Amino acid sequence: MSLAAAFPPPGLLLAGAVAAAAASLWLLLPGNALGGDRRIRWIGAALGVAALAGLALSGRRLGGLGEEGVFLVVSGVAVVSAAATIVSRSPVYAAIWFALALAGVAGVLLVLGAQFLGVATIVVYAGAILVMFLFVLMLAQPAGLAPYDRVSNEPLLSALAGAVLLGLLTLSIGRLSGEPPACCQVPSRTAAVTGGTTDAAPAAADPGDPFATDHVARLGAELFGRHLLAVEAAGVLLLVALVGSIAMVSRGASVEDPSADGRATA
């Protein structure tokens, strides 16, 4: 209690942390009013670390090991690399920081009990989408830092907008009760277990322990049982995106080549 009394009240701490986060992002973003040399960026990074610490403290507690400690580490990795993604001058570095942010997010998903999604995030995002990004960057990036990578649109206003959104979200999360609205109550876990309906469809009804060994089997049963139509729709969507992107690329190729005929750039 004495430790908690030594800190300012949570609301004040939260407001200070969010303001520090906005100031930090403004200092770090390219092309702010202060010129953005290296010293300014270091000040911004220090402010960002202070903001993170303030955010962590304005939650309820300081410590806890095990699940909580792992969660703090992976979420810190995710948040720091996400911030580095948006303030990196070089887009290639931005993409690589984004890969690290994905690793952090995958860790967060693992701790929250979504093992399959954590692995899928790494495979689909870091393995496929990010490589595509890097490929396009290598294809399209001019030599050196382009002028448009050295300026931002309204860095101060953007950082303030993000800070306001984050403050509002944090406040409303703090007031959540965790109770689903009355319209969509799902039968709780204990009711399903004691209700004697375990013989009907135990796998699809309830994830139960998120760290169960048959996690993927249950997830598959739910995905291809209750959500089968959505899976079909997602397959159609993938096909349409594939055909559409190939069509756009090949049409662009004929426009792009001015040597083919004179009206190419029309």
Place this chain on the structure above:
Amino acid sequence: MTLLPLVHDGLIVGAILFALGLVGILARRNLIVMFLCAELMLQGIAVSLVAWSRQHGDWGGQMLVIFVLTVAACEAAIALVIVLQAFARTGRLDAAAWQSLRESNLPRVIDHGLPAPDTVAPRFPRLTPAGVLPEQDEDEVLHREHV
């Protein structure tokens, strides 16, 4: 039923990621970096959904994240094609290169006071010279500076 502590923290992390992605989309000018920021916002949403899934002991949130992943893959394919086409037409990855598409009552974006490029050259480790200098491939020299 109160909010589980871990779920509370997960929702906060999701909110932070979403807000960071929003700042990036608003502030950055590079089309590809803007698109990375959109993906960052999607990641924030995914963390929030999984946290709610944990809170309610229900698969719904995780199912939604699977479909979010699918849509994000489609979106990446389409958007990268559009970015490449835009680059082929203007030679720049700049969002402001397309400002002729803006509303007619909005002012034109003009860059003034562009900060000078970083004058500090990157420092690479120096190795002790040994043997003869190998011939550098012209092609490789041309492409290396693109990174």
